Amino acid sequence: MITAQAPGKLYIAGEYAVVETGLPAVIVALNQFVTVSIEKSADYGSIMSKQYQENSLYWSRQGDEMVFDNRDNPFHYILSAIRLTEKYALEAGKRLSLYHLRINSELDSADGKKYGLGSSAAVTVATIKALLAYYELPLSKDKLYKLAAIAHLDVQGNGSLGDIAASVYGGWIAYQAFDRDWLQAIRRESSLTELLALEWPQLNIELLTPPANLQLMIGWTGSPASTSQLVDRITIAKAKKRADYQNFLEQSAACLQTMINGFKQKNLAVIQAQIKRNRELLQQLSDFSQVSIETPLLRKMCDLAEEFGGAAKSSGAGGGDCGIAILDAALPTHQLAADWEQNGIERLALAVHNVTL
Structure with missing residues (x-):
């Protein structure tokens, strides 16, 4: 079994302005995590969350496509992370398989209260990290951030993606958002592998050490x-x-x-x-x-x-x-x-x- 974690986050300063290209924020990663585990399966795949047990999702494959048994599910960020990571794996020549993917989050309280710690970003990052390990695809933090940012943006449609940076890099960071219009345009003419290797305009992630x-x-x-x-x-x-x-x-x-x-x-x-x-x-x-x-x-x-x-x-x-x-x-x-x-x-x-x- 393969297991990966990603931490939650909090914004320290720079909110709202950070959604604009190139404007800075300070963000901190916290010691509460989303944990994703993957185990190979022979006959069908599943996605299960300890927090949403009644909404477990089962799937199979038709070729390289994931086919779902039930369409109404709360796992949009996870599915986007899977789709993008498997696209990257195919470009790297990997053969896709079936697996059971399980999620456990510490970012909400035991009785379901949401603290606003960036659980959607953390689950996106943890899912991608687990799948990269599963498919034996090493990836730098810079490229991990880019892959997770695309997956998250595909679902949310707005935001700065600073929470993704916190979940990838940890600690205190100074963050500036990339140009999302550029990303939208360049995606039409680049493979995912090429896109991850490019410099992204205005993107800046710098680790900070507090006093x-x-x-x-x-x-x-x-x-x-x-x-x-x-x-x-x-x-x-x-x-x-x-x-x-x-x-x-x-x-x-x-x-x-x-x-x-x-x-x-x-x-x-x-x-x-x-x-x-x-x-x-x-x-x-x-x-x-x-x-x-x-x-x-x-x-x-x-x-x-x-x-x-x-x-x-x-x-x-x-x-x-x-x-x-x-x-x-x-x-x-x-x-x-x-x-x-x-x-x-x-x-x-x-x-x-x-x-x-």
Whole structure:
């Protein structure tokens, strides 16, 4: 049996602006994982998830095509990952076979609560990693990212693909999205193998090392949000408020570049100042777009952290889910966690997942 894992993620800063080509964000991979296992099968294939046992999917082959016994399934990202990876395997001269693929995710709670940790990206990456191992196809992290990004984009249709980068590279990363219009055009005339070998315009993924005294706290507000829907609503707003949106992008880029420099200089104060600045920018975006990014409970979470001497903001698309706080590790963070709990905010016991290169 072959097993592969990919970690979940949280956005630290740069949300919404990062969906634009070449604009930076800071993202962190977390020590909660999606695990995918593959076992060869003789007569039929299956896809099973511990979290969705009632929706197991069974399939067979007609030639090199997967044929499904039931069409209504929750496994769109997994199927896209399989389709792209098997296309790559065929280009590499591999013979496709049947297998049982099993998924287990730690990214949602035991009772099904969604924390917003990027489970769709993690399951995409873990599925591709497992299949590459199954078909004995070594792939660099750069190419793994590209393959997973295509698979994820084929399903979601929007977003920055930064969560894919976090699941592939681990740790803290500075990320800039590639030009998706270029990708759409070049796919029509390139094989998958050729596409993975190309330089992708504007794509930049850089590993960051945080200051030793940086402490990351994660709070969950209990109201899951749809990233795709929120991004769609911002897209509608930017067409109407072009000047406001362009100013937001310019200010976000400056904020993130200063923050990334803060990481390189190991300067916690600079990072915290830019976390606060990014929170202000997201509030401006919320005001002119009329999209609720920082919910009342997220605002309470952030305000409590700032009163405690930290810097805090919503994480990802907002609208609920998680917020992050950056504090000096010398502070007694259990006191802040208690304040959060009294206000209905759950501190998630998560740590950064670092990948050795």
